[in-house]
Amino acid sequence: MAANNENPIDTIVAPLTPPGVGGVGILRLSGPNAESLLSRFFSPSRPTTRLSSYRLYHGRMIGTQGEIIDEVLAVVMRQPHSYTREDVAEVHCHGGRQVMRRILDLFIDAGGRLARPGEFTERAFLNGRIDLAQAEAVMDVIHAASDRAREVAVGQLEGKLSAVVYQIRAKVVELLAFVESHIDFPDEDIDFPSRSFLEQNAQKLMVQIDHLLSTFDSGRTLREGLSLLIIGKPNVGKSSLMNALLGEARAIVTSTAGTTRDTIEENLLLAGIPLRLIDSAGIRETSDPVESEGVLRAKKIAAFADLILLVVDGSAPLDDDDLLAADVCRGRKTLLVVNKADRPALCSVDELSSLPQVSVSAQTGQGFDALQEMVVELCLPSVSNDFSESILISDRRHRESLVRSLDYLKQFMEAFHQEASPEILALELRGVLAALGEITGETAPDEILETIFSRFCIGK
Numbered sequence: 001m002a003a004n005n006e007n008p009i010d011t012i013v014a015p016l017t018p019p020g021v022g023g024v025g026i027l028r029l030s031g032p033n034a035e036s037l038l039s040r041f042f043s044p045s046r047p048t049t050r051l052s053s054y055r056l057y058h059g060r061m062i063g064t065q066g067e068i069i070d071e072v073l074a075v076v077m078r079q080p081h082s083y084t085r086e087d088v089a090e091v092h093c094h095g096g097r098q099v100m101r102r103i104l105d106l107f108i109d110a111g112g113r114l115a116r117p118g119e120f121t122e123r124a125f126l127n128g129r130i131d132l133a134q135a136e137a138v139m140d141v142i143h144a145a146s147d148r149a150r151e152v153a154v155g156q157l158e159g160k161l162s163a164v165v166y167q168i169r170a171k172v173v174e175l176l177a178f179v180e181s182h183i184d185f186p187d188e189d190i191d192f193p194s195r196s197f198l199e200q201n202a203q204k205l206m207v208q209i210d211h212l213l214s215t216f217d218s219g220r221t222l223r224e225g226l227s228l229l230i231i232g233k234p235n236v237g238k239s240s241l242m243n244a245l246l247g248e249a250r251a252i253v254t255s256t257a258g259t260t261r262d263t264i265e266e267n268l269l270l271a272g273i274p275l276r277l278i279d280s281a282g283i284r285e286t287s288d289p290v291e292s293e294g295v296l297r298a299k300k301i302a303a304f305a306d307l308i309l310l311v312v313d314g315s316a317p318l319d320d321d322d323l324l325a326a327d328v329c330r331g332r333k334t335l336l337v338v339n340k341a342d343r344p345a346l347c348s349v350d351e352l353s354s355l356p357q358v359s360v361s362a363q364t365g366q367g368f369d370a371l372q373e374m375v376v377e378l379c380l381p382s383v384s385n386d387f388s389e390s391i392l393i394s395d396r397r398h399r400e401s402l403v404r405s406l407d408y409l410k411q412f413m414e415a416f417h418q419e420a421s422p423e424i425l426a427l428e429l430r431g432v433l434a435a436l437g438e439i440t441g442e443t444a445p446d447e448i449l450e451t452i453f454s455r456f457c458i459g460k
Contacts, residue, residue, distance in 0.1 A: 011037060012115035012123075013107045014459040015100055022095030027103055028459065029089045029112060030120055035076050038089040041106050042074045053078045061091065061103055069106075070099045084120055085127035118456025122449070125441060132441030132452070133162045136395060139456055140223060145274035149222040152392050160391050161398075162440050164212065168405075169436050171205055176429040179422050198425075202413055205432075209406045212393055218380045219394030221306070225267075225274030226379055229301050231328060232311035233321035234282030237339040240362035241311060242279040245270065271372040273379060278305070283325035299328050307378060308334045310352075314359060315343035318351060326352055335374055341366050397448075398439050405435035 011031030017024065029037055035051070044051070044059040051057055053076055061069040073092040082088040093099050108114060116122075125135045133156060140153035155161070175198065230238045246266055264279040280298035302308055308329045312322050336357035338347060342364050349357065358374050360367035393399055408431035415424050437443030 010113045011111065012119055013037075013104065013112040014115035014120070015104065016090075016459040017095060017100075019097070020095075021097065025093050025095035025100045027091045027093070027100065027107070028120065029107060030082070030084045030086045030115075030123060031112075032087060033111060034087040034089040035078070037107050037110055037112055038074060038076065038091070040110060041069075041103075042072070042091070044074075051076045053081070056092075061093065061106070063102070063106065064109075069102050070094055072103075080127075080129075083129070084123040085129045086123060115458060116453075117458050118453035118460060121456060121460055122453045125449075131159075131162050132444055132449070133165070133398070133439050134159055135441075136397075136452060138460060140394070142457070142460070145225060146222065146269050146272050148272040149274065152219060152222055152394060155391065156394075161393065164208075164391055165436055165439050168205060168208060169433060171201065172429055172432050172436070175201055176426060176433070179426045179429065198416060199413070202409055202416070206406060206409050206413075209402055209409070212391070213399065213402050213406070215392040216394070216399045219392030220396075221273060221379050222392070223394035225276060226306040227276045227278060227301075227304070228270075228307050228309065228375070229278045229280060229298070229305035230309045230311060231280050231283060231298060231302060232325050233284050233319075236282075236311045236313040236322075237362045238282070238311050239264075239279055241309070241337065241339060241360070242266070242277060244362045244365065244368070245277060271376045273376065282321075283328055284321040302328050302332060305332065307375065308332050309337045310334050310355065311337045311339050312347060312349065312352075313340055314338040314345050314347045315340045316346055318347060318349065323351065333378060335378060337371065397452075401435045401438045405432045408432040408435060 009032060011029055011033040013027060013029045016026040016028050039051070041061050041063070042057075042059055043062050044057045046057075048057075051074070056073045056075050058073055059071075061072050063069050070093045075090050075092075077083070077088040077090075079086050079088075091103060093103060104114075121130075121135050121138050124130050125132060137153050137156035141150060141157055144150035144153050178198070230242055232238050242264070246268055266277050268275055268277055278301060280301065283298060310326060310329050312318060334355050336349065336352050336355040338349060338357060338359045339362055341359040342361040356374060356378065358367055358370045360371055393402065408428050412425060412428035412432070415428060434443045438448065441449070
């Protein structure tokens with residue numbers, strides 16, 4: 001990469017395991033001198049002339065003064081059958097800070113270089129083992145906050161998203177070849193593609209890209225999680241609902257109105273969706289300056305929450321404070337939660353009938369399965385339950401590239417209907433290819449690559 005000063009054929013080294021004390025620590029080397037650096041300090045228990053690839057060897061790491069540093073296992077993975085498609089070596093030692101630091105210093109003092117964040121995966125990309133979308137999926141797998149998010153990330157790591165992008169690009173290349181043949185050989189006896197051929201195929205591509213874009217909200221939800229705000233007037237059971245969802249007494253519950261003065265936030269998984277659950281101050285007209293500030297903060301959060309749970313007391317009629325809380329939710333995605341279903345129903349929600357609703361009891365757990373189903377339905381409307389078979393886009397960079405490719409196709413169609421020259425049509429199709437190529441890395445500029453890999457952890 002142009003922005004990096006390091007020699008791309010340096011042998012790099014970094015710990016794979018996180019800092020701290022553990023039973024096992026792993027260090028990895030990659031580059032032309034990986035095996036020789038390992039052999040310099042590793043003494044196998046059974047002498048051998050050369051370590052076989054992909055075989056773990058027991059032995060000891062020996063320092064420059066002949067001292068034993070640690071009892072270890074070592075492995076060599078020769079190119080091109082390695083993570084980076086370079087010679088790779090690993091040392092599996094005890095996971096103490098001093099042991100790891102001492103072995104790392106040995107390799108660096110002998111000519112290895114400490115790897116930058118993401119440099120192993122960057123080399124895998126630059127050496128053609130994975131494309132850019134697959135490289136990005138590595139960190140998505142590591143940071144997956146739910147099993148469903150992991151399934152989507154693993155699918156991208158296996159190349160499911162890339163396969164669709166390559167398929168679309170191949171069809172665009174086919175269209176471009178037809179158009180450019182008319183440009184390059186205008187006097188030859190080559191039939192220009194029929195209007196219906198170009199129009200139908202471009203339309204199919206637009207539909208396919210538009211379908212991918214439609215999965216972004218669901219993919220982003222699984223990847224980044226949702227902010228779920230619980231809102232309502234005092235004493236409707238907001239804090240009880242939060243505690244029931246968390247399975248612990250996180251929020252204080254009393255019969256005194258205004259107990260919750262500020263927002264309380266906790267993370268949880270609900271039906272496989274990572275959530276940031278926010279309990280807010282009760283919405284009502286009040287002269288208490290502290291309580292008023294809590295209400296103001298709840299209103300601000302409501303403007304940005306992904307989903308609002310508007311809680312009302314099902315055992316009491318709606319009043320002005322309920323309607324005031326409902327007004328805060330206006331224009332936002334909202335689920336009406338009628339709480340206290342274990343008591344006689346006295347609440348008529350006709351004034352809020354436009355909202356999807358569910359009845360629950362925060363005390364008994366009644367209706368919580370239905371609550372989860374409604375949250376999933378509202379937050380992941382476009383995705384089936386079988387996420388392992390779904391191709392979702394979850395990265396904003398991918399979405400932006402797809403949006404630009406769709407825009408170029410729309411411009412191609414507009415130029416086509418205006419009977420523009422083949423040169424103009426070809427220019428728009430090349431724009432589609434460039435935008436799609438940024439997803440898989442063929443056309444991604446150096447600054448994008450540097451930004452992506454700088455977000456990785458050291459050792460990956």
